[in-house]
Amino acid sequence: MSGQNxxxxxxxxxxxxxxxxxxxxxxxxGSTVRAVDGVSLTIHQGETLGLVxxxxxxxxxxxxxxxxxxxxxxxxxxxxTADGNEVDLAGVRGDALTRMRREIRMIxxxxxxxxxxxxxxxxxxxxxxxxxxxxxxxxxxxRVAGLLTQVGLRxxxxxxxxxAFSGGERQRIGIARALALSPRLVxxxxxxxxxxxxVQAQILNLLRDLxxxxxxxxxxxxxxxxVIEHLSTRVAVMYVGRLVELAPAAALFTRPRHPYTEALLSxxxxxxxxxxxxxxxxxxxxxxADPSAVPSGCPFHPRCRYARDVCRTRPPPLRDxxxxxLAVCHFxxxxxxxxxxxx
Amino acid sequence: xTTETADLLKVDGLTVxxxxxxxxxxxxxxxxxxxxxGRTTCIVxxxxxxxxxxxxxxLQILDPPGRITAGHIRYYPTGSSAPIDIAxxxxxxxxxxxxxxxxxxxxxxxxxxxxxxVHSIGNQIAxxxxxxxxxxxxxxxxxEMLNHVGIPDAKHRADxxxxxxxxxxxxxxxxxxxxxxxxxxxxxxEPTTALDVTTQxxxxxxxxxxREETGMTLLFITHDLGVVAxxxxxxxxxxxxxxxxxxxxxxxxHAPAHPYTWAxxxxxxxxxxxxxxxxxxxxxxxxxxxxxxxxxxxCSVAVPGLCDVEPPVPVSTGTEEHQACCHFAGKTPL
Numbered sequence: 055m056s057g058q059n060x061x062x063x064x065x066x067x068x069x070x071x072x073x074x075x076x077x078x079x080x081x082x083x084g085s086t087v088r089a090v091d092g093v094s095l096t097i098h099q100g101e102t103l104g105l106v107x108x109x110x111x112x113x114x115x116x117x118x119x120x121x122x123x124x125x126x127x128x129x130x131x132x133x134x135t136a137d138g139n140e141v142d143l144a145g146v147r148g149d150a151l152t153r154m155r156r157e158i159r160m161i162x163x164x165x166x167x168x169x170x171x172x173x174x175x176x177x178x179x180x181x182x183x184x185x186x187x188x189x190x191x192x193x194x195x196x197r198v199a200g201l202l203t204q205v206g207l208r209x210x211x212x213x214x215x216x217x218a219f220s221g222g223e224r225q226r227i228g229i230a231r232a233l234a235l236s237p238r239l240v241x242x243x244x245x246x247x248x249x250x251x252x253v254q255a256q257i258l259n260l261l262r263d264l265x266x267x268x269x270x271x272x273x274x275x276x277x278x279x280x281v282i283e284h285l286s287t288r289v290a291v292m293y294v295g296r297l298v299e300l301a302p303a304a305a306l307f308t309r310p311r312h313p314y315t316e317a318l319l320s321x322x323x324x325x326x327x328x329x330x331x332x333x334x335x336x337x338x339x340x341x342x343a344d345p346s347a348v349p350s351g352c353p354f355h356p357r358c359r360y361a362r363d364v365c366r367t368r369p370p371p372l373r374d375x376x377x378x379x380l381a382v383c384h385f386x387x388x389x390x391x392x393x394x395x396x397x
Numbered sequence: 398x399t400t401e402t403a404d405l406l407k408v409d410g411l412t413v414x415x416x417x418x419x420x421x422x423x424x425x426x427x428x429x430x431x432x433x434x435g436r437t438t439c440i441v442x443x444x445x446x447x448x449x450x451x452x453x454x455x456l457q458i459l460d461p462p463g464r465i466t467a468g469h470i471r472y473y474p475t476g477s478s479a480p481i482d483i484a485x486x487x488x489x490x491x492x493x494x495x496x497x498x499x500x501x502x503x504x505x506x507x508x509x510x511x512x513x514x515v516h517s518i519g520n521q522i523a524x525x526x527x528x529x530x531x532x533x534x535x536x537x538x539x540x541e542m543l544n545h546v547g548i549p550d551a552k553h554r555a556d557x558x559x560x561x562x563x564x565x566x567x568x569x570x571x572x573x574x575x576x577x578x579x580x581x582x583x584x585x586x587e588p589t590t591a592l593d594v595t596t597q598x599x600x601x602x603x604x605x606x607x608r609e610e611t612g613m614t615l616l617f618i619t620h621d622l623g624v625v626a627x628x629x630x631x632x633x634x635x636x637x638x639x640x641x642x643x644x645x646x647x648x649x650x651h652a653p654a655h656p657y658t659w660a661x662x663x664x665x666x667x668x669x670x671x672x673x674x675x676x677x678x679x680x681x682x683x684x685x686x687x688x689x690x691x692x693x694x695x696c697s698v699a700v701p702g703l704c705d706v707e708p709p710v711p712v713s714t715g716t717e718e719h720q721a722c723c724h725f726a727g728k729t730p731l
Contacts, residue, residue: 108593220679228479250443250620255664255675262672277593280623284666284673287543307668321598323623325665327646330627335602338595 060099062134063239063271064120069093069129069144071115075346087346089115091295092129094372097239101135102265102272104286104303106279106318108342112295113275117241119144120273121160122151133158136238156186159237163244165224168214175202176212181297182234190221201230204267206260226260233264243275258285279322282308282396288378291315294343296355297372299380308393311381313358316391336392352384360389405582406455407616411468411484413447413454415461419684424450426638426686427468429711432582433633434476435614437608439625439646441661442635445680448618451635452584455501455616457488466534474500474581499529502575506587512559518543518570519555522577529578542573547605565596567605568622583608584616589624601628622665626650631718634658636677637681637691640711644719654714654721657692659731690723692696698729 070092071084075084090112097103118124121130122143131143136157146154149209153196169178179198188194199209205226214391216224225245229380232240242261246254264270276282282289282303291299295297299312320336338357343349349356355365363386370384382387413425425447432438434594440448453459455470471480486493505511513521522542523535530538536555543551546569559567568588575583585604589597605628608615617628625632625646632649634642634657642655655657663674678695681687689706703724711720714727721727 108595222679250680251622251661252443252664252676253679256677257664257671258666259672259675278666279594280666283668304668317595321595323598323621323627325623325626325650325662327626327629327650335598337599337602339683341565341596342593 060101060271062096064097064134064143065130065132066096066120067094067130067132069116069119069131070127071112071119071124072127072286085346087139088295088348090119090126091345091348093292093295093297095290095297095300097271097273099238099271100265100269100286102274102285102290104282105273105275105292106282106289107292108318110133110294110342110344111292113277113292114243116272117160117243117275118119118293118378120239121155121158121241122146123160133239147360149165156182156235158239158241159232159235161225161228161232161242161245163239165216165228168228169224171216174213174215175207175219177267178216178227179212179230179234182231186235197234198230201233204233204264205230206256220253221249222256225249225257229257229260229264233268236268237270239271239273241275242272243343243380244277245274246281247276247278261285277393279318282383291318294345294348296353297380297382298354299381301381301385302377305377305379310393311375311379311389312354312383313360313389313391314354316393317357319394320392322394346363352382360385403433403476404431405434406473406616407469407471407480408451408455408606409469409471411454411470412466412649413463414466415463417462417684422683424453424463424638424683428472428635428638428640429468429657430633430640430643432616434614435608435612436630437605437617437628438631438633439621439629440616440633440635441620441622441625443478443620443661443680445637445682446635448620448635449586452503452586452616452618455483455584456497456501457483457486457493458497458662459488472496472500478555498575498578500580501582501584502578502580502583503586504568504571504575504588505633506590508564508571509559510618512571512660514559517556517558518533518562518574522555522570522574525574526577539573539577543570546570546573546576546607547599548573561726563597567601568596572600572603572607576613577610579611580613582614582616584618586618587620588617590619590621594615597624604628622662634661637686638683639691639694639722641723642719642721644716648716648719652714652719652720653731654712654726655692655723656696656698656725656731658721660695660697692723698725700724 060164071090073087105113126144133141133143180194207226246257286303289303293314299315317338318335324330340357350364351367352370357363370382372382373386409429410427412427414423442448465484470483473480508559519539521540526535526538540551540555548554548569589600629646632646636657642658660676676695687694690709691706709722709724711722712726713720
């Protein structure tokens, strides 16, 4: 995987998505949920950018903004199209948006709810092809057959319905649909989280093969650090709507520069009973901050064991620590943080 | 029985069946294992392997039409007493109801489903205490338990309803309730699967500490091998309604004897960008299990004429407690 230094495909600047307050039970007013709050990062062509964080950190909202399932509240997403033009995904409408959606596709978590139970596999996979204007039945059928083979299914599966397939096979159908229009960027939101380990490995291998074959770029969103570490070229860590760290995968896992990343790595179970007892785990006090009431200063400060006065008052700036390692922490340079186990 | 036994619970040939459109289905097919007193045993396996059903069978809370049709679940309340065979007790009878929560308690994956949404957590714990512990002040003891499992400001939180608590706090409340009657056995069915990794780490720490403090036996059900390595003393590996291997956690991780265990360990994503050793195919559904060895359709060492005909029997590999259900256990290096 040499995608790390590929040309820029998508440059995201200050992406923000706020959800307006909902009028709650008994007419009580909530407050604005800052699901994604000023995230800037760049995705390079051919790489897999892993996006990791705990539930509620805004990683899914971020992915959904990129495919424009959500309208971003603010920010820019300049995308370089196949023919070399720059398009701001945050602003495209109409035909231009439709064109973008051919190049940027999404794979969802739950293959049970993301496939229409009343549509045959053929209808599901061919829908994007037909919407893109290809109407000749034989051509469409051939394309679908080809796609099914690519993802490890068989041609004769075409006329069956989703309920006849296992979770792993359904995820393959979802992948075939995502690939139908030869996309360039695939946003995979927890694409393997609902699968059993043995099947998860099959899908991870498949995603890797397809990337090599078609030169795909992935934004791979997951809460599972082992999966992220396995698949990613670079990894971005989010916490309550903000980016806290971004680095090449190996650097992030061996030498994290943000205390939250350190705590996250320390919480991952070690798959070796001989090592498991020895480690001292960092306990994070309290719960993940509420995105509708983000703490002042650094949003992680109430749970951070290195927090000082400045963390409570001033939001930390993004620090470039060299070799593509970014961290949003006042003390990113001086802290000596512990990485994942040395295996 | 006069001999001291180190086991708290012995499951022997346990079979669960139910009738369906597709004929009689056997989600659990003659499973046997033992829980050592005061130890943590993990049942590990993929979805559909029967691990949750095993837990529910032990508590006699199987969903109808599922029922135990063969086998024994022998429960030894003390080291020297005669065993109680749970499999013969009526699910709703007096004996079974006394055992449930009183002696054997269970916590579930999503506490929101198992907690009542319309009662405060303090009242729910108090109810369990009132039913099973004599002479205790239910409310005071409930608050004490909440405090003990690390719920801050327990006195006030006792009046909170489950929806007012975070996922981790709900699981703590559930644990407090389960332990409020001093059970000898705690069954934890995927208690951390719905939680974030940092919360999971805290809950695992809590369960480990509580087990050491109380000396209870813990049966922990999970699909996550990382969690197994963290918490287990003994491991039972299940596949398609069968126990395929059991042994100590070191034996299972460092010297797996069944091809399924080996493949499961190999298929976990790791650092580095090599291909993963995925297991081809999927777990067969209970109505369509292969003949002979249940794993043979996905097994890399299966031999036609043997594995598809002859169901394998448990074979000891080295020590008595490490057994694998494979024709080649101990013969073929994995």
